Amino acid sequence: MKHVLSIAGTDPSGGAGAAADCKTFCAHGCFALNVITAVVSQNTQGVRGYMDVTPDLIADQIDAVFEDIDVDAVKIGxxxxxxxxxxxxxxxxxxxxxFVVIDPVMVATSGHRLLVPEAEQTLKEVLLPLADVLTPNIPEAEVLTGKTIENLSDMEDAAKAISAMGARAVLVKGGHRVEDATDILFDGQELHYFKGKRVDSTSTHGTGCSLSSAIASDLANGMSLADAVAEAKQYVYEGIAHAEPIGKGHGPIHHFYELYKKAGLQ
Incomplete structure (x- = not known):
């Protein structure tokens, strides 16, 4: 069993952040580890507030994991x-x-900004170059590049521009596109396209967290990057398509749909 570490904030409603990461790791047959960066007060309707964990305690948590357990992949939220x-x-x-997979969580699904402006440059200069895979959605890619993204060509340019900042591979997620849900991966050499079917659902809480965590799990399990992205995208699609109606807002995806299906618990 591979060991995958989430470094992320909390979600007491269980749909995003470290909760979504750990559910996704387990759904992919990995052992889930987590380091908490912020305690977040949120639910399916939005973010109410958060408190950052001190840098010393974050460092201590990371040391506690790595000094005791072999870590096969890290997902950062x-x-x-x-x-x-x-x-x-x-x-x-x-x-x-x-493997290091970074989901640059700048804005929550609800629209609440989770990255203070002064941290944006630090993210680009210090953390982004350490990413094996960076997974921005379109609004996040616009923040990172400073350019408006309106079509697939813009997404291609954004993926290449962000890769030039140091990330080894960049997956620009197209879920915010109106006409389709195509994602574009630039692996440093080639562009790969992952077409998706749009689901008419409000169960989209934590989709970005879950996608990046699935990619990290698949890489730890030995998949190629392109295969990992394809599997992760299908995993999130099935999670949305079979989600239970939880909460009064944007509910969580069904992280364990395939396991429930195999167990006859549909």
Missing amino acids: MVSVPETIRVIADKLRQYQPR
Whole structure:
């Protein structure tokens, strides 16, 4: 069994952040580890507030994991302040995990901004170059590049521009596109296209967290990057398509749909 670490914020409603990461790891047959970067007060209707964990405690959590357990992949989510970003980057350089997947969580599904403006440059300069895969959605890719994205050509340009900032591979997610849900992966050499079917559903809470966590799990399990992205996209699609109606807002995806199906618990 591979060991995959989430470095992210909390979600007491269980649909996003570290909760979604760990559910996704387990759904992919991996052992889930987690380091908490921020305690977030949120539910399916939105984010109410958050409190950042101190850099020293984040560092101590990371040390506690790596000094005891072999880590096969790391997924990084909410890192809202420069101090948090720097301490995580220091620890990644110290322990050098095989795979690092970064979901640049800047804006929650509800629209709440989770990355303070002064942290954006730190993210680009310090953490982004350590990513084996960076998974921005279109609004996040616009923040990172400073350019408006309106079509597939713009997504291609954004993926290449972000890769030039240091990330080894960039997956620009097209879920915010109106006409389709095509994602574009630039692996540093080639562009890969992942077409998706749009689901008419409000169960989209934590989709970005779950996608990046699925990619990290698949890489840890030995998949190629392109195959990992394809599987992760299908995993999230099935999770949305078979989600249970939980909460009064944007509910969570069904992280364990395939396992429930195999167990006859549909």
